[in-house]
Amino acid sequence: MSSAPITLLRKDALRRRLGGIANSTLHDWLSPSSPRHDPAMPRPIQLGANTVAWVESxxxxxxAAKVASAKKTHGGAR
Known part of the structure; x- marks a missing residue:
């Protein structure tokens, strides 16, 4: 049985992947107490006492869901 390797993104790599968002933006998207909270945003996994990462897939x-939603709502371009 063969399974695809899991690729993990550390915080800096994730922020770059998301277009260079600010650290505060990432925290807002993850924080349920923030008005900018996005409950669909993937949660990080704990790798160690002070180390987290996100599953790239x-x-x-x-x-992909954000892009599809934007295209449906705004016709693709702003």
Whole structure:
């Protein structure tokens, strides 16, 4: 049985992947107490006491859903 390797993104790589968003934006999207909270945003996994990462495939799915929603709502371009 063969499974695809899991690629993890650390915070800086995730922020770059999301267009260079600010650290505060990422925290807002993840924080349920923020008005900018996005409950669909993938949650990080704990790798160590002070180390978290995001599963790249989950981030890709989330991005694809955001793009599809934007295209449906705004006709693709702003």
């Amino acid at each position: 989950e981030v890709e799915e989330w991005l």
